[in-house]
Amino acid sequence: xxxxxxxxxxxxxxxxxxxxxxxxxxxxxxxxxxxxxxxxxxxxxxxxxxxxxxxxxxxxxxxxxxxxxxxxxxxxxxxxxxxxxxxxxxxxxxxxxxxxxxxxxxxxxxxxxxxxxxxxxxxxxxxxxxxxxxxxxxxxxxxxxxxxxxxxxxxxxxxxxxxxxxxxxxxxxxxxxxxxxxxxxxxxxxxxxxxxxxxxxxxxxxxxxxxxxxxxxxxxxxxxxxxxxxxxxxxxxxxxxxxxxxxxxxxxxxxxxxxxxxxxxxxxxxxxxxxxxxxxxxxxxxxxxxxxxxxxxxxxxxxxxxxxxxxxxxxxxxxxxxxxxxxxxxxxxxxxxxxxxxxxxxxxxxxxxxxxxxxxxxxxxxxxxxxxxxxxxxxxxxxxxxxxxxxxxxxxxxxxxxxxxxxxxxxxxxxxxxxx
Amino acid sequence: xxxxxxxxxxxxxxxxxxxxxxxxxxxxxxxxxxxxxxxxxxxxxxxxxxxxxxxxxxxxxxxxxxxxxxxxxxxxxxxxxxxxxxxxxxxxxxxxxxxxxxxxxxxxxxxxxxxxxxxxxxxxxxxxxxxxxxxxxxxxxxxxxxxxxxxxxxxxxxxxxxxxxxxxxxxxxxxxxxxxxxxxxxxxxxxxxxxxxxxxxxxxxxxx
Numbered sequence: 001x002x003x004x005x006x007x008x009x010x011x012x013x014x015x016x017x018x019x020x021x022x023x024x025x026x027x028x029x030x031x032x033x034x035x036x037x038x039x040x041x042x043x044x045x046x047x048x049x050x051x052x053x054x055x056x057x058x059x060x061x062x063x064x065x066x067x068x069x070x071x072x073x074x075x076x077x078x079x080x081x082x083x084x085x086x087x088x089x090x091x092x093x094x095x096x097x098x099x100x101x102x103x104x105x106x107x108x109x110x111x112x113x114x115x116x117x118x119x120x121x122x123x124x125x126x127x128x129x130x131x132x133x134x135x136x137x138x139x140x141x142x143x144x145x146x147x148x149x150x151x152x153x154x155x156x157x158x159x160x161x162x163x164x165x166x167x168x169x170x171x172x173x174x175x176x177x178x179x180x181x182x183x184x185x186x187x188x189x190x191x192x193x194x195x196x197x198x199x200x201x202x203x204x205x206x207x208x209x210x211x212x213x214x215x216x217x218x219x220x221x222x223x224x225x226x227x228x229x230x231x232x233x234x235x236x237x238x239x240x241x242x243x244x245x246x247x248x249x250x251x252x253x254x255x256x257x258x259x260x261x262x263x264x265x266x267x268x269x270x271x272x273x274x275x276x277x278x279x280x281x282x283x284x285x286x287x288x289x290x291x292x293x294x295x296x297x298x299x300x301x302x303x304x305x306x307x308x309x310x311x312x313x314x315x316x317x318x319x320x321x322x323x324x325x326x327x328x329x330x331x332x333x334x335x336x337x338x339x340x341x342x343x344x345x346x347x348x349x350x351x352x353x354x355x356x357x358x359x360x361x362x363x364x365x366x367x368x369x370x371x372x373x374x375x376x377x378x379x380x381x382x383x384x385x386x387x388x389x390x391x392x393x394x395x396x397x398x399x400x401x402x403x404x405x406x407x408x409x410x411x412x413x414x415x416x417x418x419x420x
Numbered sequence: 421x422x423x424x425x426x427x428x429x430x431x432x433x434x435x436x437x438x439x440x441x442x443x444x445x446x447x448x449x450x451x452x453x454x455x456x457x458x459x460x461x462x463x464x465x466x467x468x469x470x471x472x473x474x475x476x477x478x479x480x481x482x483x484x485x486x487x488x489x490x491x492x493x494x495x496x497x498x499x500x501x502x503x504x505x506x507x508x509x510x511x512x513x514x515x516x517x518x519x520x521x522x523x524x525x526x527x528x529x530x531x532x533x534x535x536x537x538x539x540x541x542x543x544x545x546x547x548x549x550x551x552x553x554x555x556x557x558x559x560x561x562x563x564x565x566x567x568x569x570x571x572x573x574x575x576x577x578x579x580x581x582x583x584x585x586x587x588x589x590x591x592x593x594x595x596x597x598x599x600x601x602x603x604x605x606x607x608x609x610x611x612x613x614x615x616x617x618x619x620x621x622x623x624x625x626x627x628x
Binding site: 071073074082089092093096097100101103116120123124127128129131132133136143147150151153154155175 | 422423426429430432433435436437439440441443444447448451542543562563565566567568569570572602603604605616
């Protein structure tokens, strides 16, 4: 946007010279000048910036009002306190009716959604405070998020979706909401996120980031309550497929956070799987319905994996990613944990090599570097736990170093020739 | 004229708003107009004053909620509550000879103690009691906060600390216990007087 504006100004400044030199005739110069002036005049202010400042300002005002009443709280009787606590709800009702009956735009809808959800949570908190009823934060958040959910859909609000997604993490606050509640919480926001992820939505990039947080919450709240490798690698594989699908649409890395986030998540999980046998020991389902939540979450992730699975163009790296989801299932064929660890060591080396080769063949530096990172991580992990002598290590390091430098040299030579 | 999406939006909003109001209104009505009048119970209390950036100062109370158990009772209770922490239970309350409330039993959430005074608890743990020490169950009572103006909170903490050090029964938390196990804190008494009254009363003039 900024560059276009500068370009238009440059063109306006250059027009007299261009006209003098006969590059453009009078009519064309006039039409161009009119076009540039109109475009410069019509430049809309950056909407998202205004929204952000609006929300921060509204939040600060709300916090100030809350603190002011908090300071003077003792002056009021119980019924006055209840009345004051209900004021935000009344304001939310007026704002929402104004928005719906007046058929207002998105900014009003966002405001009404956030105000109604916050007012409802405030009223619950205040009633508890007035009667000195002690409750856990996770219980309060469960109720508040459940009540906020309808307003997200009614007002189609991305701001409330954002608050909801980050608020989900408060369900994990000690003693933590039951895993089945966590699953329901993360599942309930999925339709909204999928609507926002649509190609027509102007919030699709932000929705991609939110989806990462929703997935992270899901894996902590539900996916970490049972056999970790299956849920963790299923999630990493699914997001990797989705990230590749987006990168094929030539989305930049900032607009496609799934690729980087899932790759880093996969690297961390692979490093643990190739180093620690305890990773393959299933966690006991110590909470009510923990097993249900685990299998429901993992089932949804696996179903999404099948949906993103690239059936038409299954190359080596995508095949390896598919293996990432299938290998943990060996646990259910009574393969013991040390053997699983060995399998993941081999897998990591092979997958790293496949990525390097794929990047080399297609001339994609990021894929190549991803492969290098995976191989290096494997080497570093084994350096710390393999009981090899110093001489053996030294020779191994020299050999690997030479191979990597040679591979890099060949890769860059190929790229240079391609560019030429 | 409202468009069809906005008509739907209005209808769903009315339902959602009613749902959002339902819980707080139900809570207020349950406290203000209970079907069965609440039983007032008095708990011995100790306390300190933590700080919270949004709520300001309040007094965090330490209420004794332990039950001494025999070996047999201990075994039975541990069997009854395989996951002691994070599970819901009913703590049965009785008044002792001095007029203070004490916990006399713990029942699982599916066995409601009919005809008795009880509160819902969700944090308790068992101690096996080694050597000559008897086993016991420790229950964290749910009413462990008393909100107070931040200007008074530190004085309140000092007062509470001083009186509970010298007299065991000096600080008393008065709680209304309702028939369904919910509760509402009525007040915190120091030496029989409300703590707010003591802290806001003008200092007595000393005779010369």
